[in-house]
Amino acid sequence: MILDKLKAGKITIEVSSLMPEKILNILWHNGIYTSNITKVNITTVRFQVPFMEYKDVQHLVKKSKGKIRVIGKSDIIVLLILMKRKISLCIGGGVxxxxxxxxxxxxxxxxxxxxxxxxxxxxxxxxxxxxxxPGLKKEDINVYNVEKKLEDLSSEIMWVRARIEGSTLKVVVEEKVNPPSRNKVMPEQVLAKMDGEVKRVFTFSGNSAVVPGDIVKAGDVLILPIQGKEGFEKEVKPSGSVIANTFYEKSMELQISGKKLERTGKKDSDIYLNFWNKKIYLKKAINDFESYDKIEENGGVFNKIIYFERAGKNINLDRDSTIKESVEKLQRSLEKNLINDAKIIDNKVSVEDIENGKIRIKVVFTVEQDIAENIS
Structure with missing residues (x-):
């Protein structure tokens, strides 16, 4: 249909030559139809030819050493050219x-x-x-798994935070740093590195400053740099170990009854372009979820908002077994941070009902370990 309209279109041209009539004869001889022929002057003639034959006319005129100039197009030709440009622009923009x-x-x-x-x-x-x-799909990257694997791979890493922002994976690594040395109260002493209740004292050199049953604070002197009885003391480099009961408190909250919101696996998303704080939506989420988590991925111009549906799931856990499992989990978490010689000897559990079927479990662990810090 468009081709038929192009064939019906006319284009008006002016041809300049020493013998313009000769050029007209050449066009007619080559089967090119001309209409509305007007002689402008002795060397110039104006006429119309079909738009589809313009290229042939241009070739024949230049071959005859003439000059050609387009001075007008029919309305249908102008419209189709504009439509062609707009379609090309739309296709290019879509791609x-x-x-x-x-x-x-x-x-x-x-x-x-x-x-x-x-x-x-x-x-x-x-x-x-x-x-x-680089080059991985975003959906193939679980940032929480990345954080856990990095923490497990290197002993130098304390914690990791990984997040996807636009087309960039941002990883923030917090390193383990040795605590600064305490200022020495006196030269050559053994200090307590944490609070505790003294159980046993072993001195290799120096006199003990504490006895079993004493409550000490971090930084207290445990072994003095003096050895011998009164009147017969001598300065020595103190060393030894002090076994004490230390205390660690850990807690966690759990829901054991009622309904708990969890992700169902369904999701929807908004996709939009952001130009000077103006949003142009390419896709708008239906978002008929009653409850949902919303995650925004900002990439500058191209942005995305993902909605994850959450639905209530009935929970009815056995209170006693849940508490027992939670205490064991807290104990395993504590054991990871204790020194090899430390030993958990007791725990005190307290349970508090919060609301909506939730409970808060607090556990105070008693840990027997060496709290002596030898200062050299």
Whole structure:
């Protein structure tokens, strides 16, 4: 249909030549239809030809050493040219937006922030070892698994925070730092590194400053740099160990009855472009979820909001077994942070009902360990 309209369209041209009539004869000889022929002057003639034959006319005129100039087009030709330009622009814009959307589903950069002891290169190598590198789909990256695996891989890492922002995976690493040395109260002493109740004292050199049953605070003197009875003392370098009961409190909240909101696996999303704080939506979420989690992924111009449906799940846990399992879990968590020689000898459990079927479990663990810190 469009081709038929192009064939019906006319274009008005002016041809300049020493013998314009000869050019008209050449056009007629080549089967090119001309109409509305007007002689402008002795060397110029104006006429109309079909739009589809303009290229042939241009070729024949230049071959005859003439000059050609377009001076008018029919309305249908102008309209079709404009439509062609707009269609091309729309197709190009559509391809650009589609490409932008597809590329935004991938991670193209990894931004790593560390402190003093670890370099970004070392962390990047650890990420590569667990399969995290640029070019991965966002949906294939579980940031919580990445955090846990990094913490397990290196003893220098205390905790990790990994988040996806736009097309960048941002990883913040907090390193383990040795605590600063305490100021010495006196030269050559043994101090308590934490609070506790003294159970046993073993001195290799120096006199004990505490006895079993004493309550000491962090920084208190445990072994003096003096050895011998009164009147026969001599200065020595103190050393030894002091076994004491120390106390750690841990707690957690649990829901054992009622309804608990959990993700169902269903999700929806808004996709929009942001130009100077104006949002142009490419996709709008239906979002008929009663309860949901919302996560925003800001990538500058191209942005996304994901809605995760949450639904109530009935919970009815056995109170006693849940408390027992929670205490065991808290104990395992504490054991990870204790020194090898430390031993958990007792625990005191208290349970508090909060609301809506939730309880708060507090456990005070009694840990027997050496609290002596030898200062050299």
């Amino acid at each position: 650009f937006l589609l490409s932008l959307y597809l590329l935004s589903n991938y991670i193209w950069a990894i931004d790593i922030e560390t402190k003093n002891n670890l370099s970004p290169f070392e962390v990047r190598q650890e990420l590569i070892s667990i399969g995290i590198k």
